Amino acid sequence: MVPLSYYLILSALLFACGVAGFLIKRNIITIFMSIELMLNAVNLTFVAFAAELRMLSGHVFVFFVMVVAAAEAAVGLAIIISVFRTRETLNVDRVNLLKL
Amino acid sequence: MSLHLWIIPLLPLAGAAINGLLGKRFPKAMVNAIALGSTAAAFMYALWVAVQFAGLPADQIPHIERYATWMTAGTFSAEYGIYLDQLSLVMLLVVTGVGFLIHVYSVGYMEHEGGYYRYFAYLNIFMFFMLTLILANNYLLMFVGWEGVGLASYLLIGFWFLKDSAANAGKKAFITNRVGDFGFLIALFLLIKHFGSLQYETVFKAVSAYPVEASAGLLTAIGLLMMLGASGKSAQIPLYVWLPDAMEGPTPVSALIHAATMVTAGVYMVARSNAVFNRAPIALAVVAIIGTLTAIFAASIGIVQTDIKKVLAYSTISQLGYMFMGCGVAAYGAGIFHLMTHAFFKALLFLSAGAIIHGLGGEQDMRHMGGLRKYMPKTFWCMTIATFTIAGFPPLAAFFSKDEILWATWASGNHLLWLIGLIAAAMTSFYMFRLWFMTFFGEYRGVQADDTHHGHDSHDAHGGHGTPHESPMIMIVPLMILALLSFVGGWVGVPSALGGSDHFDHFLDPVFTTYAPAPLAAEATAASHEDERGTEIAFMLISVGAAALGFLGAWYLYFKRTDLPAKMAASAGSIYTFVLDKYKVDEFYGAAIIQPIILASTNILWKGIDATLIDGAVNESAVGAQDISDGVRQMQSGNIRSYAGWVAFGAAVVIAFMVWKGVR
Numbered sequence: 001m002v003p004l005s006y007y008l009i010l011s012a013l014l015f016a017c018g019v020a021g022f023l024i025k026r027n028i029i030t031i032f033m034s035i036e037l038m039l040n041a042v043n044l045t046f047v048a049f050a051a052e053l054r055m056l057s058g059h060v061f062v063f064f065v066m067v068v069a070a071a072e073a074a075v076g077l078a079i080i081i082s083v084f085r086t087r088e089t090l091n092v093d094r095v096n097l098l099k100l
Numbered sequence: 101m102s103l104h105l106w107i108i109p110l111l112p113l114a115g116a117a118i119n120g121l122l123g124k125r126f127p128k129a130m131v132n133a134i135a136l137g138s139t140a141a142a143f144m145y146a147l148w149v150a151v152q153f154a155g156l157p158a159d160q161i162p163h164i165e166r167y168a169t170w171m172t173a174g175t176f177s178a179e180y181g182i183y184l185d186q187l188s189l190v191m192l193l194v195v196t197g198v199g200f201l202i203h204v205y206s207v208g209y210m211e212h213e214g215g216y217y218r219y220f221a222y223l224n225i226f227m228f229f230m231l232t233l234i235l236a237n238n239y240l241l242m243f244v245g246w247e248g249v250g251l252a253s254y255l256l257i258g259f260w261f262l263k264d265s266a267a268n269a270g271k272k273a274f275i276t277n278r279v280g281d282f283g284f285l286i287a288l289f290l291l292i293k294h295f296g297s298l299q300y301e302t303v304f305k306a307v308s309a310y311p312v313e314a315s316a317g318l319l320t321a322i323g324l325l326m327m328l329g330a331s332g333k334s335a336q337i338p339l340y341v342w343l344p345d346a347m348e349g350p351t352p353v354s355a356l357i358h359a360a361t362m363v364t365a366g367v368y369m370v371a372r373s374n375a376v377f378n379r380a381p382i383a384l385a386v387v388a389i390i391g392t393l394t395a396i397f398a399a400s401i402g403i404v405q406t407d408i409k410k411v412l413a414y415s416t417i418s419q420l421g422y423m424f425m426g427c428g429v430a431a432y433g434a435g436i437f438h439l440m441t442h443a444f445f446k447a448l449l450f451l452s453a454g455a456i457i458h459g460l461g462g463e464q465d466m467r468h469m470g471g472l473r474k475y476m477p478k479t480f481w482c483m484t485i486a487t488f489t490i491a492g493f494p495p496l497a498a499f500f501s502k503d504e505i506l507w508a509t510w511a512s513g514n515h516l517l518w519l520i521g522l523i524a525a526a527m528t529s530f531y532m533f534r535l536w537f538m539t540f541f542g543e544y545r546g547v548q549a550d551d552t553h554h555g556h557d558s559h560d561a562h563g564g565h566g567t568p569h570e571s572p573m574i575m576i577v578p579l580m581i582l583a584l585l586s587f588v589g590g591w592v593g594v595p596s597a598l599g600g601s602d603h604f605d606h607f608l609d610p611v612f613t614t615y616a617p618a619p620l621a622a623e624a625t626a627a628s629h630e631d632e633r634g635t636e637i638a639f640m641l642i643s644v645g646a647a648a649l650g651f652l653g654a655w656y657l658y659f660k661r662t663d664l665p666a667k668m669a670a671s672a673g674s675i676y677t678f679v680l681d682k683y684k685v686d687e688f689y690g691a692a693i694i695q696p697i698i699l700a701s702t703n704i705l706w707k708g709i710d711a712t713l714i715d716g717a718v719n720e721s722a723v724g725a726q727d728i729s730d731g732v733r734q735m736q737s738g739n740i741r742s743y744a745g746w747v748a749f750g751a752a753v754v755i756a757f758m759v760w761k762g763v764r
Binding site: 019022092093095 | 739740741744745748
């Protein structure tokens with residue numbers, strides 16, 4: 001059986017990739033995908049612990065996270081489309097109307 | 101039995117309220133009816149009260165009426181109440197009577213002035229506060245009246261407030277009085293601290309338990325502080341400087357407030373507090389000395405003044421000095437007697453002067469008068485009676501009152517004060533006859549043409565005054581009544597030495613003996629010995645002689661040899677100008693007190709504390725907040741990835757913290 005630490009290390013790596021992509025990338029779609037990556041890294045942790053500790057609540061949490069992620073994807077993509085329609089760009093550095 | 105005395109002060113207050121709030125739209129007749137009606141009603145009611153008072157049994161005097169509790173703080177409480185005894189009755193009749201006459205006179209005098217309704221509203225509010233002052237049954241309510249008359253005085257001095265000198269004179273009066281009020285207030289605080297009350301009868305009873313203080317003690321302190329208050333309100337050294345400037349107000353105001361009534365409030369207060377002063381010989385001596393010094397000091401300035409109202413102003417200060425002199429030798433009755441006669445003849449003098457100023461279209465300089473006897477005979481005769489009265493010729497009113505003060509001063513053993521008082525009396529006679537000769541005799545020295553110099557009273561609406569003219573009857577009738585009072589007013593107090601019964605003094609006696617310390621009370625009853633009768637008559641002859649001397653001097657210098665005064669002034673040189681400049685007291689106060697205060701206020705309080713410290717602290721904290729905000733603002737770049745970076749950084753910090761905690 002694969003030890004728990006393997007899952008956790010993989011999950012941490014995935015999460016770090018997500019954070020790095022989130023910070024580095026300029027394309028909103030990529031940033032969005034990085035967020036999904038982070039969410040799924042967390043999901044991996046949940047299921048790993050659930051399997052290790054033999055508790056169902058970890059699985060339940062994963063379902064909740066997936067539902068929220070799906071909803072977020074729907075809303076997020078809609079926002080992205082509307083941003084693209086008005087600004088004609090997906091570069092976040094140019095979506096800076098909030099700047100003073 | 102209640103006499104419903106509250107009605108008396110409330111009548112003028114109602115008049116003031118109606119005229120002050122709505123008077124702008126009223127025709128003059130309506131304003132007159134309200135102002136004069138309320139004052140006349142107050143006077144009539146006061147007369148009725150006097151009749152009722154005469155019928156009161158002795159054990160019901162003082163007649164005290166309590167209406168409501170004003171304030172309570174711990175064990176201390178003050179109430180709305182009225183204290184009517186012989187002293188306040190005399191004041192009541194003088195204030196309402198003279199006040200009413202001056203209201204009538206004002207109708208004629210102020211006819212051409214703007215702000216007519218305002219003038220009468222102020223005059224009525226003055227009456228209200230003055231009546232509050234004299235009728236109050238505790239010191240706190242008296243203080244309300246005390247401050248109120250100060251306010252009315254300020255408003256009326258500055259009645260022509262567009263003129264800088266009038267506005268400044270009002271301010272000066274108010275601020276100078278504040279110095280005196282400070283003393284009065286501290287005296288009240290001492291009373292509260294040691295006696296727990298400001299009600300007259302409580303305080304007087306408590307004070308009665310004290311012995312006469314051989315050296316300075318509590319009562320001396322209270323007495324001296326009260327005298328400071330009195331010297332502010334009654335224009336005594338060192339706070340008299342405001343009164344001559346107060347002549348900027350309309351002349352009837354000078355007559356009512358700055359001669360007949362308000363300025364005597366200090367004398368009233370000292371007489372009212374006789375229980376305190378009788379037990380504080382040092383304070384009493386200070387009162388006598390201040391009074392005497394003021395009497396001669398102001399009289400000497402009065403001799404060289406050329407403005408008719410200024411002469412009368414200094415004369416008022418001098419006469420008030422006499423009243424304090426009387427109170428200071430514990431002859432309160434004599435002081436109040438002089439207060440009453442002074443109210444008559446000084447009001448008459450001011451109103452006559454007002455009639456002259458009115459008739460000359462605002463001219464106040466006596467050098468531009470002269471020969472007015474022909475033009476205004478009625479005013480002349482009234483003025484003549486007033487002049488002979490103030491000079492102290494028998495059988496006119498001031499002869500009896502002034503002489504009683506001088507005699508009481510001598511009898512109390514203060515021979516030096518008596519001598520100074522006598523010299524001041526001669527000077528009084530001199531400067532009053534100087535005024536009389538300069539205005540009414542000789543040739544008219546004014547400008548006959550239409551471009552008459554318009555002086556202080558700004559009768560601009562009059563147009564030019566070609567020749568002097570007599571005043572209308574509405575101004576002359578009050579003069580005549582006051583002349584009659586000045587003539588016979590002293591007869592209520594003819595001393596026993598002249599075969600009279602000294603009725604006035606005996607009437608007031610209960611006020612001044614009830615709370616007197618034992619030896620004084622005995623002395624008072626044993627006074628007026630037969631063997632002193634000859635001496636008293638001799639002293640009267642001396643005072644009349646002094647008055648006659650003044651008359652002769654004035655007659656010689658200002659009637660017979662009119663060229664002499666100028667030569668004498670020239671030969672006296674710097675001394676003359678020094679006196680003409682009022683001994684440079686104003687300049688001295690300016691340099692010694694006002695300038696340092698201004699300098700300290702500007703440099704330390706304003707520039708140092710306000711501008712640097714307070715404004716600095718406020719501005720610095722604002723600048724600091726701005727700097728911090730500027731720094732923090734850099735985080736709000738609008739760049740989404742930088743926000744994300746901050747979030748990640750924050751999360752990292754939280755995780756690091758938790759790990760660190762977990763390790764420990």
